[in-house]
Amino acid sequence: MEFSESEVIAELSKIFSRHDPRVLVGIGDDAAVFTSPLQKSVITTDMAVEGVHFRREWSTPDEIGQKITAANLADVYAMGATPEHLVVAISLTGHESMVWIKELARGIEMEARSCDVLVIGGDIVRGPVITISMTAIGQIDEPILRSGAHVGDKLVITNLPGWSAAGLYLLQHKINVSAISPARCVERALAQFRAPSVSYPAAISLRGAHAMCDVSDGLLIQAGAMATKTKFVIKSDLLRLHPDFADLTGLAAQVGADVWDWIAAGGEDHAFLAAGIDLPGFEIGEVVQGTGVELQGVEKTPKGFTHFI
Amino acid sequence: MEFSESEVIAELSKIFSRHDPRVLVGIGDDAAVFTSPLQKSVITTDMAVEGVHFRREWSTPDEIGQKITAANLADVYAMGATPEHLVVAISLTGHESMVWIKELARGIEMEARSCDVLVIGGDIVRGPVITISMTAIGQIDEPILRSGAHVGDKLVITNLPGWSAAGLYLLQHKINVSAISPARCVERALAQFRAPSVSYPAAISLRGAHAMCDVSDGLLIQAGAMATKTKFVIKSDLLRLHPDFADLTGLAAQVGADVWDWIAAGGEDHAFLAAGIDLPGFEIGEVVQGTGVELQGVEKTPKGFTHFI
Numbered sequence: 001m002e003f004s005e006s007e008v009i010a011e012l013s014k015i016f017s018r019h020d021p022r023v024l025v026g027i028g029d030d031a032a033v034f035t036s037p038l039q040k041s042v043i044t045t046d047m048a049v050e051g052v053h054f055r056r057e058w059s060t061p062d063e064i065g066q067k068i069t070a071a072n073l074a075d076v077y078a079m080g081a082t083p084e085h086l087v088v089a090i091s092l093t094g095h096e097s098m099v100w101i102k103e104l105a106r107g108i109e110m111e112a113r114s115c116d117v118l119v120i121g122g123d124i125v126r127g128p129v130i131t132i133s134m135t136a137i138g139q140i141d142e143p144i145l146r147s148g149a150h151v152g153d154k155l156v157i158t159n160l161p162g163w164s165a166a167g168l169y170l171l172q173h174k175i176n177v178s179a180i181s182p183a184r185c186v187e188r189a190l191a192q193f194r195a196p197s198v199s200y201p202a203a204i205s206l207r208g209a210h211a212m213c214d215v216s217d218g219l220l221i222q223a224g225a226m227a228t229k230t231k232f233v234i235k236s237d238l239l240r241l242h243p244d245f246a247d248l249t250g251l252a253a254q255v256g257a258d259v260w261d262w263i264a265a266g267g268e269d270h271a272f273l274a275a276g277i278d279l280p281g282f283e284i285g286e287v288v289q290g291t292g293v294e295l296q297g298v299e300k301t302p303k304g305f306t307h308f309i
Numbered sequence: 310m311e312f313s314e315s316e317v318i319a320e321l322s323k324i325f326s327r328h329d330p331r332v333l334v335g336i337g338d339d340a341a342v343f344t345s346p347l348q349k350s351v352i353t354t355d356m357a358v359e360g361v362h363f364r365r366e367w368s369t370p371d372e373i374g375q376k377i378t379a380a381n382l383a384d385v386y387a388m389g390a391t392p393e394h395l396v397v398a399i400s401l402t403g404h405e406s407m408v409w410i411k412e413l414a415r416g417i418e419m420e421a422r423s424c425d426v427l428v429i430g431g432d433i434v435r436g437p438v439i440t441i442s443m444t445a446i447g448q449i450d451e452p453i454l455r456s457g458a459h460v461g462d463k464l465v466i467t468n469l470p471g472w473s474a475a476g477l478y479l480l481q482h483k484i485n486v487s488a489i490s491p492a493r494c495v496e497r498a499l500a501q502f503r504a505p506s507v508s509y510p511a512a513i514s515l516r517g518a519h520a521m522c523d524v525s526d527g528l529l530i531q532a533g534a535m536a537t538k539t540k541f542v543i544k545s546d547l548l549r550l551h552p553d554f555a556d557l558t559g560l561a562a563q564v565g566a567d568v569w570d571w572i573a574a575g576g577e578d579h580a581f582l583a584a585g586i587d588l589p590g591f592e593i594g595e596v597v598q599g600t601g602v603e604l605q606g607v608e609k610t611p612k613g614f615t616h617f618i
Contacts, residue, residue: 041342041343044340051436087352089356
C-alpha cells in the first residue's frame with residue numbers, strides 16, 4: 001500500500017466531515033463524544049467479510065458500503081429507534097487503491113446521510129481480507145421487541161422479500177440475464193442484492209406495532225425468532241397478492257428457481273415484519289396461540305442460505 | 310464447525326448474562342437498549358485481526374479477549390469517561406472449538422467486569438481469519454481531549470511503557486527466556502504483551518488533566534498526536550528515574566534490544582499520558598510553546614512497529 005494509516009484517516013475524515021451539534025468530539029481523539037438527550041440509547045453491530053458477505057467482483061465499493069450501512073441502520077429502525085451515529089472499523093489487505101477505499105466510505109456516508117446519521121469514529125487495521133464492522137447508535141423512546149406480539153395481531157411486512165436473494169441467485173449461477181424479460185426485474189434483483197433500498201420511513205410508520213423485526217436473515221427464520229410466545233401464521237395466499245409477487249415469480253420461473261426459497265428463506269432484503277393492530281404495511285398473516293411459525297399453502301420447505309456454517 | 314451460529318450465541322449469552330438495571334434490552338433482539346442518563350455519551354471502536362494483532366500460538370483465548378477489551382476500554386477512560394457497555398463482532402473460521410470461543414468470551418467478560426462494563430450485543434460471522442471488532446460506549450461529563458494541553462503543563466504518565474513491546478520482542482525473536490534474570494522481568498513482559506494490566510483507576514485520577522491520551526501506539530507517536538497546538542518535551546532523565554526503568558533496561562540489555570525503542574516507540578501498553586498542573590502520576594516532561602514532540606537525551610530515534618504498513 002502506498003499510503004499510511006494516517007493518510008487514509010485524513011481522506012476518510014473529509015468524506016465524513018458533516019458538522020452537527022449532536023457531535024461534541026468527532027473523528028481523531030481516543031473516542032467520539034455525542035449528545036444523548038433521550039436518556040435511552042440503542043446500539044447494534046454488524047460485521048461483513050469479503051467473500052462471505054460481499055465480493056468485489058459483484059459489487060462496487062460504494063454499493064458494499066451502502067449495503068453494510070443499510071443492514072446496520074435497519075436494525076436500529078427495527079427496534080422503533082432512530083439511528084444517529086455510526087462507528088466503522090475496517091481491515092484492509094494493503095492492495096486496495098485509495099480510490100476504492102474512498103468510494104467505500106462514500107457509500108457508507110451516502111446511506112448514513114439518507115437517515116441523517118453521522119460517522120463519528122472508526123479504526124483502520126491491516127488484515128488478510130477486507131472486513132468491515134459497523135456499530136450504530138441511536139436514541140429511543142419505547143423499544144419494540146421481537147417478542148411483543150399478541151394473539152389476534154395481524155402480521156404486516158413493508159415490502160416483499162426475495163429480491164436480494166434473486167440477485168444473489170443470478171450472480172451465483174452466472175445467469176445470462178440478457179435473455180430474461182422484463183429487464184427491469186433483473187435490474188431490481190441485482191440492485192437490491194448489491195445495495196438494498198431500505199424503506200426506513202416504512203419502519204417509522206410501524207412504531208405502533210407490538211413487535212417488529214428486520215427480516216434480513218430470511219422471513220421464516222426471522223418470524224420464528226419473533227414467535228417465541230405466540231404462533232405466527234404466514235399465508236402464502238396473502239403473499240401472492242403482493243403487487244411484486246408476479247414479477248418475482250416470473251423471474252424465478254425463467255431461471256429455474258423456486259420463488260418461495262427467495263421470499264420465505266432469502267436474506268438481506270431488510271423488509272420490516274411487524275405484528276399489531278391497524279398497522280400500515282402489507283398484511284401477510286396473523287398471530288395465534290402457540291409458538292413457532294407456519295407458512296400456509298407452500299408444500300416444500302423453503303430453503304435459504306446461511307452465512308455461518 | 311460442529312455447531313451453529315445460534316448455538317454459539319446461546320453459549321456466549323450465558324457468559325455475558327449479568328443483569329443490570331442499565332440494560333433495558335440485552336442480547337437477542339435487533340439491537341440492545343440501555344440507559345444514558347448523563348446526556349453525553351462516548352463511543353470508540355477497535356478491530357483486531359489474527360496474525361496481525363494477536364496469534365493463537367502466543368496467547369490463550371482468554372488473554373486475547375482480555376487484551377482487546379482492555380484496549381477498547383482504555384480509550385474510553387482516556388477521554389475522561391466511564392465505559393458502561395460493549396458490543397462485540399467476531400468472525401470465526403469454523404475451525405475453532407466451542408471451548409476456545411467460550412474462553413475468548415470469558416476473557417472479554419473478565420476485563421469488562423473489572424470496569425463494571427456489560428457486553429450487551431454482538432455479531433458472529435464466518436471469515437477466513439479470526440477478526441474481533443469491539444465498540445465501547447460510555448457516559449461522560451466533560452471530555453478530556455488530546456489537544457487540550459497548555460504551555461507550562463507538566464506531562465505525567467501512569468506507568469512506564471515498554472513492557473508489552475518487550476514481551477512481543479521476546480516472542481518474535483524466540484528468545485530463550487530461561488537464561489534471563491531476573492525471571493520476574495520476563496514474566497512481566499510476556500504478561501503485559503498477552504493481556505495488559507491497565508490501570509483504569511489511574512486514568513480516573515487524571516480527570517483534572519487538560520489533555521489525556523491512551524499511549525497504545527507508542528509514547529512518541531501518541532505524544533505527537535497530542536502536541537498539535539503546543540510542544541511536548543519528554544525528558545529521558547525523568548524516565549530513567551521511573552522505578553521500573555532499571556528492570557526494563559536490564560531485560561533489554563540481555564536480549565540485545567534498545568530499551569528506548571520499547572519505551573518511546575513500543576505499543577499496546579495502555580499507559581495514560583496526561584498534561585496538566587498538580588496531576589498524580591509520574592512526571593516525564595513539560596509542555597512548551599511550539600508544536601511536535603521532542604525526546605531529550607536520547608541520541609538515536611527510537612523505532613517501533615506499526616500494524617498498518
